[in-house]
Amino acid sequence: xxxxxxxxxxxxxxxxxxxxxxxxxxxxxxxxxxxxxxxxxxxxxxxxxxxxxxxxxxxxxxxxxxxxxxxxxxxxxxxxxxxxxxxxxxxxxxxxxxxxxxxxxxxxxxxxxxxxxxxxxxxxxxxxxxxxxxxxxxxxxxxxxxxxxxxxxxxxxxxxxxxxxxxxxxxxxxxxxxxxxxxxxxxxxxxxxxxxxxxxxxxxxxxxxxxxxxxxxxxxxxxxxxxxxxxxxxxxxxxxxxxxxxxxxxxxxxxxxxxxxxxxxxxxxxxxxxxxxxxxxxxxxxxxxxxxxxxxxxxxxxxxxxxxxxxxxxxxxxxxxxxxxxxxxxxxxxxxxxxxxxxxxxxxxxxxxxxxxxxxxxxxxxxxxxxxxxxxxxxxxxxxxxxxxxxxxxxxxxxxxxxxxxxxxxxxxxxxxxxxxxxxxxxxxxxxxxxxxxxxxxxxxxxxxxxxxxxxxxxxxxxxxxxxxxxxxxxxxxxxxxxxxxxxxxxxxxxx
Amino acid sequence: xxxxxxxxxxxxxxxxxxxxxxxxxxxxxxxxxxxxxxxxxxxxxxxxxxxxxxxxxxxxxxxxxxxxxxxxxxxxxxxxxxxxxxxxxxxxxxxxxxxxxxxxxxxxxxxxxxxxxxxxxxxxxxxxxxxxxxxxxxxxxxxxxxxxxxxxxxxxxxxxxxxxxxxxxxxxxxxxxxxxxxxxxxxxxxxxxxxxxxxxxxxxxxxxxxxxxxxxxxxxxxxxxxxxxxxxxxxxxxxxxxxxxxxxxxxxxxxxxxxxxxxxxxxxxx
Numbered sequence: 009x010x011x012x013x014x015x016x017x018x019x020x021x022x023x024x025x026x027x028x029x030x031x032x033x034x035x036x037x038x039x040x041x042x043x044x045x046x047x048x049x050x051x052x053x054x055x056x057x058x059x060x061x062x063x064x065x066x067x068x069x070x071x072x073x074x075x076x077x078x079x080x081x082x083x084x085x086x087x088x089x090x091x092x093x094x095x096x097x098x099x100x101x102x103x104x105x106x107x108x109x110x111x112x113x114x115x116x117x118x119x120x121x122x123x124x125x126x127x128x129x130x131x132x133x134x135x136x137x138x139x140x141x142x143x144x145x146x147x148x149x150x151x152x153x154x155x156x157x158x159x160x161x162x163x164x165x166x167x168x169x170x171x172x173x174x175x176x177x178x179x180x181x182x183x184x185x186x187x188x189x190x191x192x193x194x195x196x197x198x199x200x201x202x203x204x205x206x207x208x209x210x211x212x213x214x215x216x217x218x219x220x221x222x223x224x225x226x227x228x229x230x231x232x233x234x235x236x237x238x239x240x241x242x243x244x245x246x247x248x249x250x251x252x253x254x255x256x257x258x259x260x261x262x263x264x265x266x267x268x269x270x271x272x273x274x275x276x277x278x279x280x281x282x283x284x285x286x287x288x289x290x291x292x293x294x295x296x297x298x299x300x301x302x303x304x305x306x307x308x309x310x311x312x313x314x315x316x317x318x319x320x321x322x323x324x325x326x327x328x329x330x331x332x333x334x335x336x337x338x339x340x341x342x343x344x345x346x347x348x349x350x351x352x353x354x355x356x357x358x359x360x361x362x363x364x365x366x367x368x369x370x371x372x373x374x375x376x377x378x379x380x381x382x383x384x385x386x387x388x389x390x391x392x393x394x395x396x397x398x399x400x401x402x403x404x405x406x407x408x409x410x411x412x413x414x415x416x417x418x419x420x421x422x423x424x425x426x427x428x429x430x431x432x433x434x435x436x437x438x439x440x441x442x443x444x445x446x447x448x449x450x451x452x453x454x455x456x457x458x459x460x461x462x463x464x465x466x467x468x469x470x471x472x473x474x475x476x477x478x479x480x481x482x483x484x485x486x487x488x489x490x491x492x493x494x495x496x497x498x499x500x501x502x503x504x
Numbered sequence: 505x506x507x508x509x510x511x512x513x514x515x516x517x518x519x520x521x522x523x524x525x526x527x528x529x530x531x532x533x534x535x536x537x538x539x540x541x542x543x544x545x546x547x548x549x550x551x552x553x554x555x556x557x558x559x560x561x562x563x564x565x566x567x568x569x570x571x572x573x574x575x576x577x578x579x580x581x582x583x584x585x586x587x588x589x590x591x592x593x594x595x596x597x598x599x600x601x602x603x604x605x606x607x608x609x610x611x612x613x614x615x616x617x618x619x620x621x622x623x624x625x626x627x628x629x630x631x632x633x634x635x636x637x638x639x640x641x642x643x644x645x646x647x648x649x650x651x652x653x654x655x656x657x658x659x660x661x662x663x664x665x666x667x668x669x670x671x672x673x674x675x676x677x678x679x680x681x682x683x684x685x686x687x688x689x690x691x692x693x694x695x696x697x698x699x700x701x702x703x704x705x706x707x708x709x710x711x712x713x714x715x716x717x718x719x720x721x722x723x724x725x726x727x728x729x730x731x732x733x734x735x736x737x738x739x740x741x742x743x744x745x746x747x748x749x750x751x752x753x754x755x756x757x758x759x760x761x762x763x764x765x766x767x768x769x770x771x772x773x774x
Contacts, residue, residue: 298580385617389680391578393630393687394607403629408620 009170014067018177022059025181029055032188046195054194057201058184063177070169078161085157087150101151104144108132108155109162111141125153221482227475234469240264240476246439248459248470262473264480266441270356270449274435275424277360277445278367282424283417285364286371293372294379295401306376313369321433324362329353329434332361336446351446359435360445363427370420378412379405411499418492422485428453452481523550526691526721527572527609532586534567534576541567543745544586549691549738554713554722556736556753558729560768563742565725569693572723573609574602590691607634610689614696616676618668618683623660626668626679627651630687646686654682655712674705678712685716692716694724698731710735729769733757741765 033048046054083102112120112132119135129152133143188194232240243263289309293302336351351357382405390400406413428451436448437458459474527549534542542564549555557565567576574595576582588595595605607630618626627647630636637643647664651657656678660671668679677697684692694713698706713735716722726732732739733753740750741762749762760766 383617385613385615386619388575388578388611388613389617389619389683390629392573392575392606392611392613393633393683394603394605394610395629395633396603399633403633404619 009166011067011071014170014173015064018060018063018067018173021063021174021177021181022056025059025185026052026056029185029188032185036188036190042190044190045193050194050198051188051192053198054192055181055184055188057198059177059181061201062180063173066176067169067173070165070172074165074169078158078165081161082154082158085154100146104147105151105154105158108136108143108147108151109158111136111139111143112155112159114139114141123152123156125156127152221479224475224479224482227472228479231469231472231476234472235262240473244441246455248473260470262469264477266439267450267452267455267477268480269441270435270439271425271451271453273356273445273449274359274363274431274451275421277356278363278424279417279421281361281364282367282371282420286368286420287375287413289368289372290375290379291401294376295397295405306373309369309372312365313373315366317366317427317429318433320362320366321429323365324358324430324434328362329355329358332358352448354434354436354448356435356445356447356449359431362434363424363430366427366430367420367424370423371416374416374419375409375413378409378416381412382408411496414495414499415492418488418495422488425451425481425485425488426453427451428457432457452477456481523553525549526551526591527723528589529568529571530587530589532568532571532584532588534564534571534585535581535583536579537581541745542571545742545747547740547747547750549721549723551721552717552719553738554717554724554736555738555740556732557723557725557740557742558727558732558768559742559748561727562744564745565740565742566695568742569695569723569725572691572693573606573611575606575611577602607687608689609691609693610684610687612677612680612684612692612694612697615700616673616680618671618676618679620667620669622665623651623668623671623679624664627682627686630683634687636687650682650686653685653716654678655708655715656682672705674701674708677701677705677709681709681712681716685720689720691721691723694722696725696727699727706731729757741768743768 030048030052033044033046033051036042037044037048079102082105083098086098086101108129112123115135123132123135129147129149132152133147136143240262241264243261244265245261245263246266247261247263249260293306293309297305330353332351332355333349333353337347337349340350341347386404386408387400390404391397395403431451431454435450437450437454438448439455440447440449442449456474456477459471459477464471525548529545529547531544531546532542533540533544545564545568547568557569559565570576571584571588572595574584576584584596590605590609593600595609619629621629624647627650628637628643631643631646637646648657648661651660656675659675660666660679668676671679677700681692681697697713698709701709710731713722713724724732724735736753738750739753739756741748741756741760741764743764748764749756749760751761756765757769760769
């Protein structure tokens with residue numbers, strides 16, 4: 009039975025148990041006026057949990073463990089020495105065996121019956137090809153019996169799994185149903201299960217982060233075994249050559265400094281514009297605007313946050329970039345009489361400006377919530393002493409809201425550093441190292457995309473560098489977040 | 505109940521003969537949106553005395569108090585009509601500077617609300633924004649005097665740099681009073697200043713109010729009739745947005761004219 013049939017059946021078993029538990033619990037109450045510790049719904053949930061959760065856990069464990077067990081079993085039967093001869097790795101050979109096995113399962117029964125341990129692989133491939141199933145050319149005769157063995161192992165494993173899971177479900181339901189009694193603390197038990205579920209949910213987020221780090225870590229280590237970290241971290245030239253197969257001589261330069269500089273420069277320009285504007289907008293909305301204005305302006309600002317960044321990219325490419333270029337031409341024309349634009353259409357300034365537009369709603373929306381949550385009593389206290397609104401904001405509200413605002417700003421900075429689409433379209437993909445904000449630069453994320461797209465061989469420094477870049481970016485944003493936490497703690501201590 | 509209050513009264517401060525009027529209100533009507541909260545209050549507040557506003561919850565006494573220094577302006581939906589005069593000047597006159605008015609008519613709130621700053625900065629806040637001190641010494645002087653007047657000096661003089669929020673509830677409330685005194689107001693409004701305090705802290709604050717009477721005109725909203733009897737010379741009884749009765753505190757608690765006052769102070773409602 010397939011997994012997707014098993015799961016609903018387990019749920020049905022649990023639900024049937026729950027309904028029965030509910031009725032039994034009701035019956036107990038009615039019988040001789042005993043006082044139940046828990047309400048019938050808790051008994052029902054208790055039984056449902058015991059019916060469903062252990063069964064699903066068994067299912068999950070089986071699904072993870074059985075392929076491992078089967079593959080060890082089958083790989084153990086690989087003929088000695090054959091692998092070395094045919095230049096196949098064990099994993100690759102097992103992959104071919106597996107695909108033959110899958111193919112065999114698709115064949116109609118009468119055709120499958122003709123295949124035995126001694127059938128030559130050529131016949132099998134012919135049969136499979138008739139059904140439109142391709143097989144690897146490296147398939148050899150000894151793989152056929154192994155494919156058959158694999159299929160039978162999988163078949164029995166599946167049956168055993170179905171049986172075991174149902175037994176666990178029924179046993180769990182039955183056992184917990186038997187537990188129902190006036191003194192059963194079903195309510196507390198359900199509470200514990202809810203607690204466990206919540207812990208599981210939060211640990212999934214942590215485990216995922218750890219998993220992501222590890223997935224990048226190995227490729228990064230691989231990269232650094234080819235290119236020295238010193239060259240990567242301190243190199244000022246970014247120029248990875250295209251790799252030709254076999255030409256491992258010159259991979260180009262992987263200097264990371266131009267990308268880091270571009271990332272920080274564009275991010276800084278964006279933050280420099282977005283933070284003051286966003287903060288002032290938030291202060292206006294939280295402290296000055298009456299309810300009607302607020303109810304109109306706030307959703308409008310939040311619409312801005314919902315625009316996909318690629319659209320901001322268009323805006324930069326079509327409108328802002330050319331506008332800045334023409335403006336600079338006019339200015340230089342007025343000043344020197346020579347109409348030369350000193351701002352390029354794709355520049356740090358363009359990207360920073362457009363990214364700032366994207367960030368304003370984030371800053372303002374987050375800060376607005378934080379400022380509004382400063383207690384009214386502080387506001388009244390200051391106003392009651394004869395302070396004006398702006399004095400109150402400057403001296404009481406902003407200091408009290410500062411930890412929150414700092415973390416909002418750093419959260420926004422993480423977004424600025426991670427932004428890709430706007431940079432591609434507004435600042436280009438050229439990795440320059442310059443201090444001039446009117447020239448194009450590019451960022452780490454843009455180069456990650458550039459290195460990973462296109463027909464590149466995976467196992468080269470040109471591709472692997474993307475992982476090193478990703479890892480570095482991860483560390484940078486991690487440091488930023490840790491610093492934000494540190495600041496928030498420090499100010500919280502001061503203000504509590 | 506009645507005996508209790510009368511016992512308190514005998515120990516209480518004597519009512520002084522007719523004082524000059526500090527603030528006066530004529531037909532003050534307040535609306536919150538469509539709801540009318542005050543139906544025309546006419547009341548005179550004598551100088552350098554404690555005026556207590558009593559009455560059951562929702563009777564409008566806090567609303568009236570917040571009209572006196574225009575704190576109701578901070579509530580969008582509040583509309584105030586009528587006249588309120590401070591030394592003969594209409595506080596709702598468009599020419600009046602609200603900021604200056606609030607410096608002259610200070611306020612202490614129900615819940616102690618010290619700023620999340622040090623004790624010193626809490627007190628120096630008002631003088632700083634109003635430019636009352638021209639040097640560090642002058643500021644120190646103002647802060648120390650205010651803390652002394654608020655009876656807090658002995659407890660905090662060696663830790664002025666510590667956050668005001670770290671003090672106990674009663675100390676926080678006295679810090680708020682010190683903060684209000686520091687801008688040298690003429691009138692201090694207190695909105696149930698002891699409702700969040702324990703009995704000992706309440707007693708300290710009440711003593712303080714009695715001392716402050718020498719220099720300031722005080723208006724206090726209170727739920728506790730004993731407190732009104734203990735600290736005030738004039739009592740105004742509010743009921744459902746009306747001023748039921750006003751008179752010398754002693755008379756109010758011993759021989760009220762109004763049936764509602766009598767019912768309230770004998771505990772029949774409220």
